[in-house]
Amino acid sequence: MPPEVNAITDLTEAERERILAKTARFAPPPAVLADGRRELVGLSREELAEALVEAGEAAFRAKQIWHWIYNRGATDFSVMSTIAKPTQAKLAERFVIGRPEAAVVQTSTDKTRKFLFRFRDGQEAETVYIPEEDRGAVCISSQVGCTLSCRFCHTGTQALVRNLGAAEIVGQFMAARDSYGEWPSPRGEAPRLLSNIVLMGMGEPLYNYENVAKAMKIVMDGEGIGISRRRITLSTSGVVPMMDRAGAELGVNLAVSLHAVRDDLRDEIVPLNRKYPIKELMAACRRYPPASNARRITFEYVMLKDINDSPADARELVRLISGLPAKVNLIPFNPWPGSRYETSTPDAITRFSNIVMDAGFSSPVRAPRGQDILAACGQLRTETRRERKGAEAAPPV
Numbered sequence: 001m002p003p004e005v006n007a008i009t010d011l012t013e014a015e016r017e018r019i020l021a022k023t024a025r026f027a028p029p030p031a032v033l034a035d036g037r038r039e040l041v042g043l044s045r046e047e048l049a050e051a052l053v054e055a056g057e058a059a060f061r062a063k064q065i066w067h068w069i070y071n072r073g074a075t076d077f078s079v080m081s082t083i084a085k086p087t088q089a090k091l092a093e094r095f096v097i098g099r100p101e102a103a104v105v106q107t108s109t110d111k112t113r114k115f116l117f118r119f120r121d122g123q124e125a126e127t128v129y130i131p132e133e134d135r136g137a138v139c140i141s142s143q144v145g146c147t148l149s150c151r152f153c154h155t156g157t158q159a160l161v162r163n164l165g166a167a168e169i170v171g172q173f174m175a176a177r178d179s180y181g182e183w184p185s186p187r188g189e190a191p192r193l194l195s196n197i198v199l200m201g202m203g204e205p206l207y208n209y210e211n212v213a214k215a216m217k218i219v220m221d222g223e224g225i226g227i228s229r230r231r232i233t234l235s236t237s238g239v240v241p242m243m244d245r246a247g248a249e250l251g252v253n254l255a256v257s258l259h260a261v262r263d264d265l266r267d268e269i270v271p272l273n274r275k276y277p278i279k280e281l282m283a284a285c286r287r288y289p290p291a292s293n294a295r296r297i298t299f300e301y302v303m304l305k306d307i308n309d310s311p312a313d314a315r316e317l318v319r320l321i322s323g324l325p326a327k328v329n330l331i332p333f334n335p336w337p338g339s340r341y342e343t344s345t346p347d348a349i350t351r352f353s354n355i356v357m358d359a360g361f362s363s364p365v366r367a368p369r370g371q372d373i374l375a376a377c378g379q380l381r382t383e384t385r386r387e388r389k390g391a392e393a394a395p396p397v
């Protein structure tokens with residue numbers, strides 16, 4: 001291994017600790033309601049068994065209840081026909097199976113559906129369902145707001161309010177599924193509608209790693225929702241030290257928000273680059289464990305007119321990703337009220353895409369979805385107030 005890669009790896013443990021400590025103060029609210037009942041969604045299998053044993057139930061109930069919650073989509077103990085009525089009643093006194101409240105649901109003319117979910121403490125985040133012909137992806141938020149302020153992103157104009165908890169992350173998917181009635185989870189075959197998950201909504205998933213990881217382990221569990229890691233894509237703006245961990249522990253597909261191929265420009269439009277520059281980011285991609293020809297890393301590249309869309313940029317992009325199992329996703333910039341950029345011209349996008357394709361990389365242009373309801377990439381933002389004083393002043397971690 002070249003020495004500079006070693007140096008990065010050596011830093012990793014300390015960096016991880018620092019990131020986790022800094023984001024801890026943005027923790028989600030506890031899973032116990034005002035009436036003392038405990039939320040079961042978002043608990044790991046082990047935690048669910050412990051909670052049931054504490055309540056005087058046999059540990060084997062965890063398997064039954066897990067099935068009802070995550071395979072059947074039950075939100076009420078009274079439908080759990082494999083559990084005796086008196087036990088159902090006892091469980092209902094101690095526990096709840098919640099969903100975030102769908103405060104606003106809008107469906108675009110192209111059938112994209114955007115949900116504004118309200119959580120127990122009143123904080124809100126957006127989730128988008130993007131249907132395709134024989135499948136569909138749920139684009140999930142990981143934080144309310146974002147500490148990173150990428151210049152072209154609407155979410156980035158909203159300071160981080162807080163991290164979402166595992167229950168809230170899984171809950172977005174489950175509530176979206178409720179909306180399409182796609183329960184029980186189909187066995188052995190991919191669901192028809194909500195088949196994929198993309199962690200590309202509001203927030204930086206690798207700055208809320210613990211909750212995102214817990215939520216993804218729940219949705220991947222084969223006795224519940226059962227979505228394969230191959231159908232989950234985590235998008236990061238490049239939190240290098242956490243990429244190794246996500247790859248090793250979750251094994252999901254990786255998307256990297258590259259957007260610029262020179263450090264001077266990337267420093268400006270993706271400010272996290274000042275901390276983890278392109279060279280380190282590309283090294284982390286090269287060692288991302290799950291990547292292979294069958295599971296390529298997606299490089300997301302927002303097309304900004306006259307900023308990052310020249311043929312020279314395209315050629316440098318090809319140089320950066322050469323030798324990697326990679327594909328490039330060109331995203332025409334989606335404007336939002338007050339945004340300062342323009343979308344590249346169709347000619348510039350085609351020219352750029354052709355250079356990347358001629359070098360052997362797939363380079364589709366992502367068609368904007370749900371633009372009429374501001375549901376396209378980078379348009380998500382909520383008007384929620386900041387929960388804690390000082391959150392706005394929090395430095396990017």
Ligand code: SAH
Nearest residue numbers: 153200203204235236237257300334377378
């Ligand atoms: N924070 C993560 C995931 C959420 S953003 C990340 O940055 O990767 C999902 C994708 O939308 C990212 O690639 C992001 O850069 C892109 N994006 C943000 N604002 C956009 C806009 N206005 N138009 C097009 N894409 C945008």
Ligand code: SF4
Nearest residue numbers: 146148150153156203
């Ligand atoms: Fe945050 Fe991603 Fe938006 Fe950047 S692009 S501000 S990391 S949500």
